[in-house]
Amino acid sequence: MAHSDIQQQRHPALRMVLLIIGWLSVALGVIGIFVPVLPTTPFLLLAAACFVRSSRRFYLWLVEHPKLGPWIRDYLEGQGIPLKGKVYALVLMWASITLSCFLVPLPWARGFMLTSAVLVSIYILRQKTLRSH
Missing domain, CATH: 1.10.287 (Helix Hairpins)
Incomplete structure (x- = not known):
């Protein structure tokens, strides 16, 4: 079963909750870039986790984003x-x-x-x- 098939099988309410949490996490992650006591990477990782379970399009947008993507990719790839x-x-x-x-x-x-x-x-x-x- 393809990943997008799994996303489509999720209950619409659960998918919406994941999208809301994902976008809220993106917003907090972006704020965290400028506010040192607010962590950026954990929020962006949470957003990626929510998007990968709810929207392939938003997940790809986030990990391929020229400014936000490297925060996630470098961490996930263990590069530091x-x-x-x-x-x-x-x-x-x-x-x-x-x-x-x-x-x-x-x-x-x-x-x-x-x-x-x-x-x-x-x-x-x-x-x-x-x-x-």
Whole structure:
């Protein structure tokens, strides 16, 4: 049975929910490119997973997109994250977390932000670094 046949057999309501989640994930992923504390790759991967189960056309659009596609393809192919991307993400994330810690007086909120930043930093640093082509 072809992949498109499987998509057509899905209940229309489920297909619509997957499309909505997919497009919401694309929007959050794009915002994440500019807002360091919002992760880009996980949202784009979620969008790809939703689209592959609901719309071949949107899936192909996403993975072949000149700006968004590489985020997904490089990660899925195990090539890693470009060094420039790692540095950019870490510097902007820590700058925004530091500023947020000064602006938010709640100790538990500061602890949550710092813990999140440390965990995301560890994750980013442990990822393979993509070699330049």
